[in-house]
Amino acid sequence: MPGAPAGRVNRVLPASLAAAGLALLLVPGFFAPEFLSEPDMANAFAGPGAVPPFGADQRGRPLLEYATQGAWVIALPSLVAALVVMALSTVGGLIACAGGRHVQTVVQIISEILGALPRLVVILVVALVLPRDGRGLLPIALTWAFLSAPGAIDEASAVAARLGGSRFVEALRAHGFSRPRIYLVHLVAFNLRPVVVRQGVETFMQVTFLEIALSYLAVVSNQSSFTHADSVQSWANLLDLGYKVVLGVHSGHALALGLGLVALVAVTAVAVTHAVRAR
């Protein structure tokens, strides 16, 4: 794009990739069937050519339904977790600029204790105490978000401290800017944005991978998942089905789809991070 600022040109590709990736991850979930189709043994382990676009499972059911149901499982909880982390890290950055030393000390103590807990251990504790009818990814995702928040707050505070903290606000006040403009535009939009969005996207990716991990562990243990109902299939089921290729089962297409979805999440996260980076 001749004549355009270099920063803008460099963002076009990652921003396009990020938008496409997020659309591919989130939109299919809204078209997910409530239950998988009836088995059709004639199509057992059929490839993408016979049952387009991704092939079929051991009972001839389309893998597309697994993919859309998996997207439905992760979509809302991952987004909510990302938003919580973004909100808390923004507040952390603002507190660092507001200059309240006692508040910062209290935040540090809470961060220190929360951040010192191995996250998966706390997640399993939460999963344990959740009543069976209250199980789902949302409480787990929210717990993950609160455990991730100290790191995000720390990073946002560091960005605010590098700007000069309360002196940055005073300097802009001296230039005649209003407080809302200083905090919302100069601080949040111009300076905290890259780190806040990156933290949010990382949380989105982590919650997605957490769901896959918890569901996969449940599948290999022949147990119900903590994250979704038994009638719904997660992307972990695709990986489990695909893994059987090691044992000579013709399920390579399921493995390719499962790994492809994992790669899509990772690529989208990287693309969003690049799209919002500071100039």
Add this chain to the structure above:
Amino acid sequence: MSARWLRPAVRLGAALVLPFVVPGLITGLIWALPGDPASIICPPELCSGTEALAERWNLDKGPWHFFSSWVSGALTGDFGNSWRLQQGIPVAELLEESIPTTAALVSLGLLLLILGATGAATRWLPAKLDPVLQAVGLVPAVVMAMSAAAALTIGYGVEQYSDQANLLRLGLGALALGLADAALSGTVTGVRGLMESERRQRYVQMAILRGEGTLSNALPNTLPALAGQMRARTLHLLSGAVVVEVVLQINGLGDLLWGGTLAQDFGVVLAASFGFAVLSAALLLLQALVEIGTELHVRRSPGGVVA
């Protein structure tokens, strides 16, 4: 209190509190949820004689009684018996069997990270490798562990539980733990960024002009931050150990915790999470000691300088 001592003091305080946070959290959640705690722990459709069970598990006299009796037992090494996972077996025995395995797994994974950190700090590991490490780091632990399990199945078949295969299982598990979820790449880029920015400091450049080493000058100032990074990475490995141990069928603390969660065995989960919290508290303590030691070191006059 001076600001420089605040962080280590907070960490020391957190290290003392942390082991009791998880049992406290579980106790709080059990009593916060609607319904009778004994019924939450053992639903009536699964258990009969809920009142007797409540008395046996100290659930009948309120949350403080449950928490204090569990903690006083835990401090003497008595974690009670497994409620469901391996009914009647003392949990301490299960912990004794599993902790060394997890310690070995996490230590091997940490070794990889220490090598990466040393390579980045000394510039032995070229920065050109960072994008490769970052790409590998995008792979989640569950996929990395699956690949390791596949390699074992293909390589050993029915022999995959032999002593040799178990040793390889531990090594592959540590490799998966170290590489997945940006553990190694995060360590390398974090340490590199820290050391490179310190190298650009004026005092380091003056030291180079005086013929002194870069690391000996930069390290005391970067050590607290490096200790913080390594603690965070070790915690990350402890967390990932749950996934790697279950997928690779390694009988460690993570596998025990997962089994206890699936079986709704509160006795095992309380003890296993307490074990993780104690390990984490030890890391916090270590970081605080490094910070205090560094602070004392840099405040001392350098040798040969007359005040």
